[in-house]
Amino acid sequence: MHDIVGTMFNKRFMEELFKPQEMYSKKAMRTVFDRLAHASIMRLNSASMDKVSLCSRPSDVLLVTLNHVDAVKDFVSGSPMILLLIDHVYHLLHEVSIFLKDKVQNSNGRFSLPVD
Numbered sequence: 573m574h575d576i577v578g579t580m581f582n583k584r585f586m587e588e589l590f591k592p593q594e595m596y597s598k599k600a601m602r603t604v605f606d607r608l609a610h611a612s613i614m615r616l617n618s619a620s621m622d623k624v625s626l627c628s629r630p631s632d633v634l635l636v637t638l639n640h641v642d643a644v645k646d647f648v649s650g651s652p653m654i655l656l657l658i659d660h661v662y663h664l665l666h667e668v669s670i671f672l673k674d675k676v677q678n679s680n681g682r683f684s685l686p687v688d
Contacts, residue, residue, distance in 0.1 A: 573647055577654050577658075578654050581661050645658050
């Protein structure tokens, strides 16, 4: 389990994943999650996969993701190195990095809107 989680939460992979890019369609998202699940010994039933597909808003995806990351963190609680990788993912999830990089949002969460 530690090997799978370590690979999934690899810092370089996560930073690439969080780079600004076009949003995936629901079908493409399902394919990504399906391939991720089947690339390991892990198997997901269709009900679990449907939870991701049912997310209609980005905030829903974020909440489901945070819930799953919390569960993964419990699985690897005995591995400090992997917990550091997961903490890095939490940091990426909580900072809306696209807004921060574009200076639309400050590090305290407030938005910086130009006054014309």
